[in-house]
Amino acid sequence: MDMEQIKKELGAGAVFEIGEKNEAFAKYFTGQSYLKMLTTEGVSVGNVTFEPGCRNWWHIHHKGGQILLCTGGRGYYQAEGEEPIEMTPGSIISIDPEICHYHGAAPDSWFSHLAIEVPAEGASNEWVRPVTDEEYAKVK
Structure with a gap:
């Protein structure tokens, strides 16, 4: 699917550039994602786009x-031990x-979000484990 088709699937909210295939973090995703860093100075903001069924x-x-x-x-966001929360434009x-x-696309929809890293001294990100198909099947 080309970028214009992806933008059409995302709807009116696709205002930011989708970016390239997210090769740098591909090993931490199930499915294909795309990443466009909007800023890396001060506050890191990335536009992350997920194909249907893709999740980190x-x-x-x-x-x-x-x-x-x-x-x-x-798409969906889920904290461990809690129910998934559906995300739609404006969420x-x-x-x-x-x-x-974790967060990612619904099984039947493209999904994009801005991911904003809250700055803090010594901040880091730990990738724990894949979201299993059984865990993901709980999203509605």
């Missing part, structure tokens, strides 16, 4: 946390530090 691994942001702003399509998820979680 369970992961933890140590010290700084993360904010997700859904800009297109439909905002604020993730406190030390919360194990």
Whole structure:
């Protein structure tokens, strides 16, 4: 699928460049994602686009946390031990530090969000494990 078709699938919220295939973090995703870093100075902001069914691994942001702003399509955020939360354009998820979680597209929809890394001294990201098909099947 070319970038114009992906933008069409995402709808009116696809205002940021989709970017290239997310090769740098591909080993931490199930399915294909795309990444366009919008800024890396001060506050790191990336536009992450997921093909249908794509999700990242369970992961933890140590010290700084993360904010997700859904800009297109439909996807999910889930904190470990909690129910998945559906994300649609305009959804905002604020993730406190030390919360194990994942996010990704719905099985039948493209999904994009801005991923904002909350700055903190000594902040880091820990990739814990893949989201199993059984865990992912719980999204509705």
